[in-house]
Amino acid sequence: MVHKKHAGPPQVLLGPLGGGLSEARSSGGALIELTGIERVFTLGDSEVHALATLDLAIDSGEYVAIMGPSGSGKSTLLNLLGLLDHPNAGVYRLEGRDVTTLSADEQARVRRERIGFVFQSFHLVPRLTAAENIALPLMLAGIDPAERSRRVDKTLQDFGLANRADHRPDQLSGGQRQRVAIARATIMRPAMILADEPTGNLDRATGEEVVHLLESLNAGGVTLLMVTHDAALGARARRRVMMEDGYKVSDGA
Amino acid sequence: MTPTDTLRFASRAATGYPLRTALMVLAMSIGVAAVVVLTALGDGARRYVVNEFASLGSNLVIVLPGRSETGGFNPANAITETPRDLTVEDAQALTRAPAVLRTAPLTVGTSEATYGGKLRDVTVVGAGADYLKLRRMELAQGRFLPAEEPNAAVAVIGAKIQSDLFGIESAIGRILRIGDRRFRVIGVLGQSGQGLGMNADEIVVLPVAVAQAMFNTNTLFRILVEAKNRALLEQAKVQTLEILKARHDGEEDVTVITQDAVLATFDRILGTLTYGVAGIAAISLAVAGILVMNVMLVAVTQRTGEIGLLKALGAEGAAIRNAFLAEAALLSATGAIVGYLLGQAGAFALRTAMPTLPAYPPDWAVIAALVTALVTGLLFGVMPARRAARLDAVQALSKR
Ligand SMILES: Nc1ncnc2c1ncn2[C@@H]1O[C@H](COP(=O)(O)OP(=O)(O)OP(=O)(O)O)[C@@H](O)[C@H]1O
Numbered sequence: 001m002v003h004k005k006h007a008g009p010p011q012v013l014l015g016p017l018g019g020g021l022s023e024a025r026s027s028g029g030a031l032i033e034l035t036g037i038e039r040v041f042t043l044g045d046s047e048v049h050a051l052a053t054l055d056l057a058i059d060s061g062e063y064v065a066i067m068g069p070s071g072s073g074k075s076t077l078l079n080l081l082g083l084l085d086h087p088n089a090g091v092y093r094l095e096g097r098d099v100t101t102l103s104a105d106e107q108a109r110v111r112r113e114r115i116g117f118v119f120q121s122f123h124l125v126p127r128l129t130a131a132e133n134i135a136l137p138l139m140l141a142g143i144d145p146a147e148r149s150r151r152v153d154k155t156l157q158d159f160g161l162a163n164r165a166d167h168r169p170d171q172l173s174g175g176q177r178q179r180v181a182i183a184r185a186t187i188m189r190p191a192m193i194l195a196d197e198p199t200g201n202l203d204r205a206t207g208e209e210v211v212h213l214l215e216s217l218n219a220g221g222v223t224l225l226m227v228t229h230d231a232a233l234g235a236r237a238r239r240r241v242m243m244e245d246g247y248k249v250s251d252g253a
Numbered sequence: 254m255t256p257t258d259t260l261r262f263a264s265r266a267a268t269g270y271p272l273r274t275a276l277m278v279l280a281m282s283i284g285v286a287a288v289v290v291l292t293a294l295g296d297g298a299r300r301y302v303v304n305e306f307a308s309l310g311s312n313l314v315i316v317l318p319g320r321s322e323t324g325g326f327n328p329a330n331a332i333t334e335t336p337r338d339l340t341v342e343d344a345q346a347l348t349r350a351p352a353v354l355r356t357a358p359l360t361v362g363t364s365e366a367t368y369g370g371k372l373r374d375v376t377v378v379g380a381g382a383d384y385l386k387l388r389r390m391e392l393a394q395g396r397f398l399p400a401e402e403p404n405a406a407v408a409v410i411g412a413k414i415q416s417d418l419f420g421i422e423s424a425i426g427r428i429l430r431i432g433d434r435r436f437r438v439i440g441v442l443g444q445s446g447q448g449l450g451m452n453a454d455e456i457v458v459l460p461v462a463v464a465q466a467m468f469n470t471n472t473l474f475r476i477l478v479e480a481k482n483r484a485l486l487e488q489a490k491v492q493t494l495e496i497l498k499a500r501h502d503g504e505e506d507v508t509v510i511t512q513d514a515v516l517a518t519f520d521r522i523l524g525t526l527t528y529g530v531a532g533i534a535a536i537s538l539a540v541a542g543i544l545v546m547n548v549m550l551v552a553v554t555q556r557t558g559e560i561g562l563l564k565a566l567g568a569e570g571a572a573i574r575n576a577f578l579a580e581a582a583l584l585s586a587t588g589a590i591v592g593y594l595l596g597q598a599g600a601f602a603l604r605t606a607m608p609t610l611p612a613y614p615p616d617w618a619v620i621a622a623l624v625t626a627l628v629t630g631l632l633f634g635v636m637p638a639r640r641a642a643r644l645d646a647v648q649a650l651s652k653r
């Protein structure tokens with residue numbers, strides 16, 4: 001992992017399409033609108049600029065791959081977008097609303113209703129069955145059990161997991177686990193799915209299946225943001241955001 | 254998250270880690286069981302004493318020679334010379350008090366009884382003819398000391414003396430040697446069971462004058478006075494004191510106590526003992542509480558990734574805190590219930606082993622133990638639960 005100090009003026013590193021494009025997008029009713037985002041980690045007396053002077057606008061329904069070398073700030077960006085982390089400076093507008101100033105509980109509500117996470121390491125609760133893992137967001141939202149099981153059953157069908165409903169994560173393959181995780185991320189019908197290297201722990205074929213699944217969800221209208229190291233996977237996205245040392249260095253098709 | 258879901262989630266978490274859960278339930282249950290068993294023992298002892306006293310008869314006034322010091326220092330007493338002895342005549346005088354039904358002068362000593370080559374130590378009680386009725390004792394055979402012959406060389410023996418010295422042969426009419434004197438046995442006392450203070454099965458009752466002669470004394474150990482009824486108990490006490498004061502040249506040199514006072518003292522002492530024992534046992538509950546805290550802290554560390562996930566899925570801090578609190582509460586509630594059952598089983602075992610001891614845990618102790626277990630569990634669960642709720646989501650998620 002590379003820890004670097006603030007490297008210099010952002011303009012130097014900006015790609016040819018960078019600034020212009022995001023400005024154009026932010027003028028419309030963008031789903032996501034980041035302006036002047038800074039994220040600084042302090043380690044002892046050294047500062048790590050995980051994100052610097054970041055502007056980014058993403059419309060509803062987009063399919064964006066976030067790419068870049070290790071330590072370039074991809075995960076930090078995704079965490080910020082998912083309201084798990086807070087910028088040191090800048091404004092984050094989600095669906096037109098400034099969400100950086102929301103209280104912790106209000107942010108939790110936004111996460112619950114508008115954002116779905118997919119992680120590299122799946123993050124399933126080991127003692128709960130596939131169905132129970134998928135039902136977690138519904139439970140946290142206080143949806144009544146009858147409605148919950150109806151929606152979980154439907155989702156299990158849709159994701160081809162019906163015969164795995166009562167299996168615990170350790171009884172599932174990696175691909176099945178990630179499918180459960182994706183089912184869980186979508187069950188609240190969020191506006192966007194944030195996937196941080198969703199294929200990182202999977203073999204190529206299984207990884208491709210998972211990406212196809214995510215893409216089909218995107219085709220259904222969900223905004224998809226996916227961090228990936230894999231150039232081939234990145235190439236499938238309609239838009240690629242390249243990161244380096246906390247700066248966005250390119251952004252486009 | 255609805256309360257039902259919180260509870261279900263917490264119970265799934267508790268059953269998901271059986272060893273940890275079992276450990277915590279055990280610690281909590283030992284604490285509760287200790288309170289239940291120890292208070293059962295303490296309160297059993299108290300009840301036993303109270304019952305024993307009640308069976309002695311509750312209309313009794315007891316006269317002791319000498320001024321009691323329990324009343325605190327009284328300068329009037331300081332100048333009193335050695336107190337006058339209690340005598341048989343004093344006891345007789347007391348029967349004339351209007352509130353008094355009967356009296357029993359009492360002198361007590363030990364001696365050896367021999368019959369047919371067999372020898373054993375006996376407690377010799379010198380008493381009057383009214384002693385039997387006053388103590389509510391029964392005769393198994395024969396009759397009690399005759400009132401009309403206060404100097405007769407006759408004896409009434411306890412059931413154990415009968416069986417030890419005479420076996421199955423009736424003692425009535427036999428000559429029993431006590432010390433160097435010979436007595437004709439005229440009665441055998443009924444089996445009294447384990448009595449308080451003095452075991453009536455192992456005594457030999459002689460006419461008080463004879464016993465005094467035997468022990469070469471004029472004084473009495475006690476005078477037992479029975480009031481005509483319970484309402485007259487206080488009057489009997491006052492009249493007893495007046496009469497004895499008059500007979501002792503105006504000197505108040507005796508102590509007059511009622512059963513109630515003795516009973517209340519014992520009740521208080523043993524009650525305090527029970528509280529003390531309960532307090533000591535409660536310390537183990539506090540220790541269990543600290544264990545709860547540590548186990549829950551370990552649980553929070555163990556499940557950091559899960560907490561991060563719940564946050565990512567939109568759980569509010571309160572939902573996570575409540576889930577962990579509910580888990581602590583469930584564990585301590587289970588511990589409390591298991592402990593209660595263990596404690597009751599222990600008390601039952603005590604009662605089986607010692608049938609005379611009414612070893613039932615008092616209600617207050619049971620309630621206090623259960624409440625303390627729940628409260629400590631919750632109290633010590635708060636800190637870990639808050640820590641869980643405050644975890645940074647990103648860092649929690651990256652932990653694995
Ligand atoms: N909690 C933290 N404390 C200190 N530094 C951090 C922290 N989180 C991230 N960083 C630093 O911020 C920078 C960006 O990290 P980030 O995890 O976003 O990188 P990434 O692009 O996701 O890398 P990778 O591809 O390896 O996952 C790195 O230099 C990293 O060391």
Ligand SMILES: [Mg+2]
Nearest residue numbers: 074075076196
């Ligand atoms: Mg990363």
